[in-house]
Amino acid sequence: MAEEVVNAHAGGDEHSRRDFIHIAAGAAAVGGAALAAWPLIDQMSPAADTLALASIEFDLSKVTEGQQVVVKFRGKPLFVRYRTPKEIAEAKAADHADLKDPEPDSARVKAGHEQYLILIGSCTHLGCVPTFGAGEYGGWFCPCHGSQYDTSGRIRKGPAPKNLVVPDYTYLSATKVKVG
Amino acid sequence: MSDHESTYVPKTGIERWLDERLPIIRFGVDYATIPTPRNLNYWWTFGGILALCLVIQIVTGIVLAMHYTASADHAFDSVERIMRDVNWGWAIRYVHANGASMFFLAVYIHMARGLYYGSYKAPREMIWLLGCVIFLLMMMTAFMGYVLPWGQMSFHGAVVITNLLGAIPVVGPGILTWIQGGFAVDEPTLKRFFSLHYLLPFVIFGVVFLHLWALHQSSQNNPVGVLIPKERRKQDTLPFHPYFTVKDGFALVLFLMLFSVFVFFMPNALGHADNYIPANPLQTPPHIVPEWYLLPFYAMLRGIPDKFGGVVVMFASIGLLFALPWLDTSKVRSMRFRPAMRWFFIILLVVYFFLGWCGAHLPDEPVIPGVDGPDLFDGNLNSYLWLTRFLTAYYFGYFLVITPWMGLRETPLPVPEYVSSPVLSHDEKNG
Ligand code: HEM
Ligand code: FES
Numbered sequence: 001m002a003e004e005v006v007n008a009h010a011g012g013d014e015h016s017r018r019d020f021i022h023i024a025a026g027a028a029a030v031g032g033a034a035l036a037a038w039p040l041i042d043q044m045s046p047a048a049d050t051l052a053l054a055s056i057e058f059d060l061s062k063v064t065e066g067q068q069v070v071v072k073f074r075g076k077p078l079f080v081r082y083r084t085p086k087e088i089a090e091a092k093a094a095d096h097a098d099l100k101d102p103e104p105d106s107a108r109v110k111a112g113h114e115q116y117l118i119l120i121g122s123c124t125h126l127g128c129v130p131t132f133g134a135g136e137y138g139g140w141f142c143p144c145h146g147s148q149y150d151t152s153g154r155i156r157k158g159p160a161p162k163n164l165v166v167p168d169y170t171y172l173s174a175t176k177v178k179v180g
Numbered sequence: 181m182s183d184h185e186s187t188y189v190p191k192t193g194i195e196r197w198l199d200e201r202l203p204i205i206r207f208g209v210d211y212a213t214i215p216t217p218r219n220l221n222y223w224w225t226f227g228g229i230l231a232l233c234l235v236i237q238i239v240t241g242i243v244l245a246m247h248y249t250a251s252a253d254h255a256f257d258s259v260e261r262i263m264r265d266v267n268w269g270w271a272i273r274y275v276h277a278n279g280a281s282m283f284f285l286a287v288y289i290h291m292a293r294g295l296y297y298g299s300y301k302a303p304r305e306m307i308w309l310l311g312c313v314i315f316l317l318m319m320m321t322a323f324m325g326y327v328l329p330w331g332q333m334s335f336h337g338a339v340v341i342t343n344l345l346g347a348i349p350v351v352g353p354g355i356l357t358w359i360q361g362g363f364a365v366d367e368p369t370l371k372r373f374f375s376l377h378y379l380l381p382f383v384i385f386g387v388v389f390l391h392l393w394a395l396h397q398s399s400q401n402n403p404v405g406v407l408i409p410k411e412r413r414k415q416d417t418l419p420f421h422p423y424f425t426v427k428d429g430f431a432l433v434l435f436l437m438l439f440s441v442f443v444f445f446m447p448n449a450l451g452h453a454d455n456y457i458p459a460n461p462l463q464t465p466p467h468i469v470p471e472w473y474l475l476p477f478y479a480m481l482r483g484i485p486d487k488f489g490g491v492v493v494m495f496a497s498i499g500l501l502f503a504l505p506w507l508d509t510s511k512v513r514s515m516r517f518r519p520a521m522r523w524f525f526i527i528l529l530v531v532y533f534f535l536g537w538c539g540a541h542l543p544d545e546p547v548i549p550g551v552d553g554p555d556l557f558d559g560n561l562n563s564y565l566w567l568t569r570f571l572t573a574y575y576f577g578y579f580l581v582i583t584p585w586m587g588l589r590e591t592p593l594p595v596p597e598y599v600s601s602p603v604l605s606h607d608e609k610n611g
Contacts, residue, residue: 044372050362070462075364077462121462122364125487126343128336128464143466144340145482146544161487 055180057172060116068132070121073167073179077121077129079140083151088114090138091152101163105152108166118179119153120167125160140164186210215417216424217402219599223297224400225431226290232432233283234388238381240276241325248328250374252367255330256458274447275439280322281450282439284473287315291501296525298513299401305505306394312501314387319474321380324373326471333452335459336468338365338373344481347488364461404599405513416599467542475539476532480575482543483568485558493572500579507579509587517593521586524578531574538568 056073063069063082070077083091091105109117121129128144135141135148137156142148147158154163169179188209190196199206247266249258262269291311294300300308327338342365346356361368399407408416418424442449450472454465470478477494484490500507515522543565546553553562560566 044361044368045358046362047368050366050368054363072461075362075366075461126340127346128340128468129462131464143464144336144468146542159482159485159487159490 055178057176057178059176061175063116065115073120078167078179079117079119079121079132079153079164081117081119081132083115083117087138087151091150094137094150094152094154097156100155101161103152103154103163108152108154108163110171113171116177117151117153118166118169118177120165122165123147123160124155124162124164125158130164184210184214187213212421212425213419214396215413216420217400217408217599218416218418218423219402219404220400220424220427221403222427222431223289223293223403225428226286226293228428229286229432229435230283230290231388233279233286234381234384236279237276237283238385240272240279241378241381243272244276245378248374250328250371252330252370252459255328255370259329271443274443276325278439278442278447278450280325281442281471281473282435283318284322286435287318288473291315292529295504295528296515296522297401297403298405298508298510298515300505301508301511301513302505303398304394304401307391307398308505309502310387310391310394312498314384314391315501316498317380317384317387321377321384322471322473324377324380327370327373328377329455330370330459331455332457332459332463332465333455333468335365335461336464337470338369340468341470342369344491344494347491349488366461401513402599403514403516404596405516406595406597406599408599412598412600469540472536472540475537476535477539479535479539479564479568480572482539483565483572497572497575500576504579504583507583509584510590510592511587512592512595514595517595518586518590519593520590521582524582524586527574528578531571531578535568535571535575538564538571543568 054074056071056078058071058078058080060080060082063080065082066084067082069080071080072078088105095104105114123130123142123144125142125145125147128142130140130142130147130149132140135157137148137150139151139153139156140149142158142160145159147160148156149160149164150156152163153166155161167179169177172178186206186209188199188206190199190205195205198204244262247258247262247269249255259273262273264270266272294308294311323337323341327334342356342359345359346352348355357363359369360366361372402408452469454468457465469475477497480497481490481494484493510518510521512518515525541564543559543563545564546560546562547564547567548562551562553560555561556566558565
């Protein structure tokens with residue numbers, strides 16, 4: 001008999017209180033699971049030591065005119081180019097060419113140090129390492145899918161969408177830079 | 181077949197005792213005697229072959245993992261040590277490396293079988309969808325496995341493929357750093373790939389279980405493609421064992437012979453010499469290519485001039501497989517009775533093969549050497565770039581245009597009522 005009484009009272013009222021508890025409990029479980037999952041997801045982001053390794057110093061006197069030195073920076077190649085006056089002139093002349101990712105040469109080097117071009121040597125298409133001295137524009141050619149960069153490291157042809165990245169760097173002295 | 185009645189009778193007291201508590205023998209026996217369409221041909225043996233492939237990969241993989249070191253400084257050397265010093269290491273590694281290729285060979289045949297005989301159509305959509313999931317998981321597993329030896333191809337392949345994610349607008353770069361665990365492919369990337377490479381085959385195992393569950397729920401297809409009604413079961417089916425265990429077993433032996441030819445006589449034929457050079461982040465090999473089984477997708481990726489567009493097209497090419505059961509408007513399953521569609525299907529296979537061919541060549545290379553074709557937009561018409569685009573267009577056209585359109589327009593040949601009627605009517609004609 002007692003059951004019948006409960007049922008008689010149940011109605012819509014009782015129903016919605018149940019629903020509320022269900023939804024509240026469900027939401028708490030989902031929220032809790034999401035909170036618990038976050039550390040498991042975020043552990044994959046760069047660890048503190050990976051982030052700490054992020055800057056290097058480089059002595060520019062090691063590079064001679066016309067040469068490119070490649071060092072490792074954050075796991076990627078860092079190109080340090082000592083450009084010839086001809087290359088600098090070419091780069092400046094191309095400032096007004098039809099560029100895919102327009103940027104003047106002056107924005108890609110530090111004033112007074114135009115001969116040194118410092119770039120992340122990772123193709124902006126899918127990350128291969130472009131080779132210096134190949135291609136039509138006197139700069140770099142990417143062997144993977146054929147992107148071509150000019151003497152300022154700007155994208156001129158091929159599937160890459162952007163210019164080669166100029167990392168953040170500062171001159172510590174006339175011949176020494178800190179990258180990153 | 182789901183309502184297949186159990187024929188198992190426990191004979192001994194122990195079996196009766198066990199059967200009441202855990203009817204595991206009953207499950208096995210019922211499975212082995214499941215009524216199977218009597219007209220299955222050899223294209224149906226690849227399911228069994230695939231099961232064996234998965235077991236081979238898991239067994240050899242677990243053994244390799246006992247000697248392998250997942251660290252950027254030691255991975256390459258540990259694989260070389262497996263090859264030179266570990267007892268039977270060379271054999272185990274060659275079986276695992278070639279096993280991946282054999283696995284894909286079998287899965288491609290298995291999928292082509294499904295396409296040809298319409299095994300993806302109602303009531304078997306779930307079997308097909310789960311199969312597509314397995315295919316995706318296999319590609320991920322194989323890609324991450326290929327990274328483990330940490331050779332030049334491993335490394336730069338990982339760079340290019342992870343960078344695909346970076347092409348996604350807005351969130352791409354964040355996801356890229358998260359996946360790589362740093363600013364480039366490096367130690368953290370290798371370690372997580374090893375962990376996942378170990379895990380995913382077991383996930384595949386689980387999905388295979390669901391795949392088979394769905395199979396026995398919606399019954400097996402057959403070369404004629406008609407459903408077998410319950411009252412025809414006696415005439416049109418045979419118990420799986422011994423009829424199909426023997427047939428599958430025979431095909432398996434042939435397959436293992438091919439497998440052995442690769443493992444023992446040409447173990448590196450399907451690999452790439454550059455992967456025997458330790459990874460060097462400062463230098464990309466002159467020509468990077470994925471393993472042969474991923475080449476068609478790689479070709480599609482490169483054929484599109486836009487970075488993100490290429491990624492979308494590549495994933496869409498697999499997405500189409502998922503959508504296929506709803507793109508096909510034809511009620512006739514087997515292409516035996518769809519003479520025109522059959523040609524489109526054969527062309528699809530050829531197109532897919534040549535897409536792989538394109539993926540192995542540089543986009544700028546001429547298809548016919550020495551001929552200077554006219555330029556069209558951003559490339560020469562006589563280049564792998566344009567060939568890839570034409571082939572990609574056919575691939576998409578097959579699923580998005582030809583399949584829905586043919587189902588509405590074609591006149592199929594008369595479909596026999598029962599699995600065994602083609603044979604009988606043939607006899608009547610002759611007799
Ligand atoms: C779906 C199943 C699997 C596929 C398709 C697969 C595929 C591959 C491939 C393509 C390689 C690279 C081979 C080479 O070129 O050296 C590889 C390597 C490796 N796999 Fe797997 N694998 C599978 C399952 C497993 C499992 C279950 C494990 C371990 C528990 C495993 C452990 C390893 C190890 C340690 C390596 C590195 C050693 C080597 O490079 O030979 N694999 N796998
Ligand atoms: S990675 Fe350089 S062109 Fe594709």
